[in-house]
Amino acid sequence: MTFTISHDHIGISVTAEDLEATVAWYSHSLGLTVESRFDTQGFTFVFLSRDGVRIELMAGGASTRQTWHGNVFGSMDPSRLHHFCLAVDDLDRVIATLGERGVELIGGPITAEAIGRRIAFTADNLGNIIELSEPVAA
Structure with missing residues (x-):
């Protein structure tokens, strides 16, 4: 089935x-x-x-309240959700819009060639990590 x-x-x-x-x-x-x-x-x-x-x-x-602190790639605590990812169509535009809204990045942007994505990270008001991801142009 x-x-x-x-x-x-x-x-x-x-x-x-x-x-x-x-x-x-x-x-x-x-x-x-x-x-x-x-x-x-x-x-x-x-x-x-x-x-x-x-x-x-x-x-x-x-x-x-439990908050996230430290390096985005060094926070791999296996007992909790590490992050969630939102797909975006234009990472630079999203980063600019977030900046206008007072939201800072905590990592990136970087290109992850192995998965064909360009990614950046931010965190919400509670410290939950949010990955933003766009496809790398071919």
Whole structure:
């Protein structure tokens, strides 16, 4: 038997006190909009989306904030999500737009010849690493 699989969303847990700032960061910095928001079983869930990308913020369970610090390539802790990647059509334009919005890069841009991609890294207001990736022109 075969089945189809596709990406649905990325889930990020946040503290209740960080929820609104995180919604604002993704809305302002990456242009995502709130798709839905609801409370259930003591948690608040916010789904943000844009161009087929969906991010779920989950608030209520975490009691302390854990942040990322250090070199983007040296933060390979196997017990957590390292990063998520967003495909972009023009990395330089995205980097310029992020700069206008006060968002700094934490790595790159670099060309990863082995995978035919040009990549850069940033982090959200909580320190979650976000890779931005465009195909290298042939």
